[in-house]
Amino acid sequence: MPLIDDAISLPKDQIPRQWLNVLPHLPVPLGPYKAPDGSDLPPAALEAIFPPNLVDQEFSDQPIIAIPEPILEAYAMWRPTPLVRARRLEKALGVKSRVYYKNESLSPSGSHKSNTALAQAYYNKVAGVSRLATETGAGQWGTALAIAARWFDLGIRVYMVKVSLDQKPYRRTIMNLMEAEVLASPSQMTNAGRAALAKDPNSPGSLGLAISEAVEEAASRSDTNYALGSVLNHVLLHQTIIGQEVKLQLALANETPDCLVACHGGGSNFGGLAVPFVLDVLKGQKTEILAAEPTACPTLTKGAYGYDYGDTARLTPLMPMYSLGPDFVPPSIHAGGLRYHGASPIVSSLIKSKIASPVAVSADEAYRYTRLFAQSEYIVPAPESSHALAIACQKALAWEKEGRVGVVVFVLSGHGLLDLSAYESPLP
Ligand SMILES: *Cc1c(COP(=O)(O)O)cnc(C)c1O
Numbered sequence: 001m002p003l004i005d006d007a008i009s010l011p012k013d014q015i016p017r018q019w020l021n022v023l024p025h026l027p028v029p030l031g032p033y034k035a036p037d038g039s040d041l042p043p044a045a046l047e048a049i050f051p052p053n054l055v056d057q058e059f060s061d062q063p064i065i066a067i068p069e070p071i072l073e074a075y076a077m078w079r080p081t082p083l084v085r086a087r088r089l090e091k092a093l094g095v096k097s098r099v100y101y102k103n104e105s106l107s108p109s110g111s112h113k114s115n116t117a118l119a120q121a122y123y124n125k126v127a128g129v130s131r132l133a134t135e136t137g138a139g140q141w142g143t144a145l146a147i148a149a150r151w152f153d154l155g156i157r158v159y160m161v162k163v164s165l166d167q168k169p170y171r172r173t174i175m176n177l178m179e180a181e182v183l184a185s186p187s188q189m190t191n192a193g194r195a196a197l198a199k200d201p202n203s204p205g206s207l208g209l210a211i212s213e214a215v216e217e218a219a220s221r222s223d224t225n226y227a228l229g230s231v232l233n234h235v236l237l238h239q240t241i242i243g244q245e246v247k248l249q250l251a252l253a254n255e256t257p258d259c260l261v262a263c264h265g266g267g268s269n270f271g272g273l274a275v276p277f278v279l280d281v282l283k284g285q286k287t288e289i290l291a292a293e294p295t296a297c298p299t300l301t302k303g304a305y306g307y308d309y310g311d312t313a314r315l316t317p318l319m320p321m322y323s324l325g326p327d328f329v330p331p332s333i334h335a336g337g338l339r340y341h342g343a344s345p346i347v348s349s350l351i352k353s354k355i356a357s358p359v360a361v362s363a364d365e366a367y368r369y370t371r372l373f374a375q376s377e378y379i380v381p382a383p384e385s386s387h388a389l390a391i392a393c394q395k396a397l398a399w400e401k402e403g404r405v406g407v408v409v410f411v412l413s414g415h416g417l418l419d420l421s422a423y424e425s426p427l428p
Contacts, residue, residue, distance in 0.1 A: 007082035008100075008249040015072060015079050016244040019065045019237045021057075022275045022346060025282065027353045030233075030345050033317035034307055041317045049218040049226040051127030054120065057234040065237065067119075074118040074151055078107050079241065083249035083409070088376040090396070097396040098255070100409045101377075101389070102246050104269065111382065111414030112269045113144035113229050116238035120227045121148035131155035131224040133217040135185065135210030138164050138336035139171025140382075140414060141229035146180035159185035159193075159213045163204035164336065170418050185210040192216055192313065207339075208312025208326070215315050230266025231310060231319075231344045239272025246409060247276050257287050258406035259395050262413065263387040264291040264300060264358070265337045267344030269413040274356055275346075281355055289356040290395075291347065292387040294338050294366070297330035299323065300351055300358030303343070310342055321348040333363050334422035335383040337413075359391050366390045370416075370423070382414035383422045 023030065032040040046055045057065065067075075086099045093099075107114035124132060132154055136142030142158040149156035158175055162184040165172060172182045183189060185205045186196035192212040196203050203209075218226035228235060250257060260277060262270035270291045281287055293300055300322050308323035310316035323342045324330075330339040343351075350356040366383070369390040374380055381389055392410035399406045416422065 006085040006087050008084070008253050009082050010080035010245060010248055012076060012080070014248065015075055016241055016248070017067055017072065019067060020240040020244065020276050021060050021063055021065055021237055022278055023059075023233065024061050024063050025279060026346070026349050027282070027355075028349055030349055031307075031320045033319055035317065036314065049215060051124050051129060051225060053123045053127060054234050057237055058232060068122065071119050071122050074122075075115070075241070080245045081106050083246055086377055089373060089393070092372055092376040093393055093396055095396040095400045097399045097404070097406045097408060099392055099396055100407070101412045102242060102273070102409065103412050104242060105379070105382070105412055105415035107144075108147050109140065109144035110417065111140045111144065112239060112242060112272065112411070113141050114147065115241055115272070116229065116235045116268065117141070117144035117148035117227075118151060119238040121145065121152040121154055124225050124227070125152045125154060129154070129223065129225045131157070131221070132227050133157050133159070133214040133224050134227045134229070135159045135161070135207060135214045137161050137207045137210075137339070138168055138419070139175070140337060142180070142182070143171050143174050144229065145227055146175040146178040149180065150178040157181045157183065157217065159183055159187060159210040161185055161205040161207055161210050167421065168418065185213050187213060189213065190216045206312060211311045212313035212315055230268040230340070231342065233346055235268050236271035236275065236344055236346050239268045240275045242269065242272040242411060243274060243276035246273065250409070255407050257409050259288045259290065259392070259408040261290045261292055261388045261392045261395070261408065261410040263338060263384050263411070264293045264343065264347065265384060266340050266342070267347035269411050271344055271347050273411050274350065278350065278355055289350070290391055291351070291356060291358045292391040293358060293360050294333055294335055294387060295360040295362045296333045297324070297339050297341070298360050299341065299343050301360045305348060305352055308342060319345050321345050322351065334419065335363070335366070335387060337382070337384040338387065361387050361390045369393050379412070380416040380420070380423070381412055382416045383419055385411070385413045388413070
């Protein structure tokens with residue numbers, strides 16, 4: 001009996017050797033970043049905390065940017081990742097449509113964040129920086145950057161939101177194995193942290209505060225830069241490796257996608273999937289591109305488009321994006337990576353010009369499809385990824401009702417093996 005391989009694997013030597021920059025193609029060009037007084041911020045201002053090569057990428061007008069060899073070598077640890085036909089999930093749903101998932105959970109950190117972490121560590125290394133400072137919420141980004149810092153021999157300090165550190169200590173274990181220094185935020189290390197502790201010695205911390213601590217450290221030390229895991233243009237650029245591989249793999253399977261889905265926190269895995277298909281859509285290809293966000297943090301479906309700060313402390317520049325406002329505190333949900341008040345300016349522009357559309361999904365609904373996926377494909381998805389999974393399943397079910405057969409692809413942005421508490425204890 002012939003055995004069916006549901007994974008469409010690309011050979012190692014077919015890892016895409018470039019990233020795709022969507023900036024020159026956006027129908028509505030992005031406005032400049034702005035200072036708090038409303039004046040345009042010169043790109044060089046970002047060099048206080050980022051290396052010049054990443055600042056160049058942030059505002060680049062080059063449609064294609066070559067991936068340097070040392071980053072390709074690092075990517076080759078786990079890339080190309082398989083695109084898998086979820087045949088048993090289709091059967092469990094009772095649909096004739098074809099459902100595929102791009103498995104980004106196979107990276108060393110267990111999520112797509114390694115794609116940009118390795119690139120950012122490399123560009124800091126070649127710029128002569130010796131240390132990185134960053135923040136992390138649930139720990140996915142901190143883990144990815146700790147591994148990347150180890151690979152490129154950089155020191156790293158991670159400010160981890162205190163309440164998350166207490167609830168999810170295992171990612172700290174991995175970061176410590178990589179010799180990263182992990183501090184509970186608020187910490188005694190920075191003015192922002194000391195001020196927060198003076199106000200409330202038992203402060204649980206927040207992502208906004210942890211960002212403030214990491215940025216303060218990077219701005220005050222010449223040997224140290226800051227790194228961000230989502231939202232910014234250069235982060236989305238690095239993630240376009242995902243969509244490029246998907247495109248090659250769909251071509252191998254003779255498929256044209258009717259619908260592409262990724263979950264949306266700050267926009268990086270969504271942008272990474274979408275960008276390589278945006279040019280096709282602009283040329284008239286009928287592919288629906290959906291960003292799945294939680295109903296508890298409805299940035300794209302309910303937020304306003306305009307200039308806003310990226311963090312609670314208002315330390316970042318003002319960026320043009322969909323936002324619920326920097327003071328919006330999303331309710332506690334298990335998908336910690338989707339609890340962000342803003343959105344990437346690139347994704348915001350794609351939504352604004354209707355190239356892509358947002359959809360909100362409730363935690364209950366996401367959990368329902370998590371169980372179905374786990375019981376049919378035998379993988380525990382990250383709580384974030386389950387939002388994309390749910391929308392993809394609902395799409396296939398809707399097609400079935402219409403008597404239509406389609407092709408839907410979603411990104412499994414990470415596995416949930418370090419988020420098992422999320423699947424044990426329902427939130428209030
Ligand atoms: C961080 C994270 C997300 C959300 O971030 P984006 O920038 O929106 O992609 C989604 N899934 C996983 C597994 C994550 O770690």
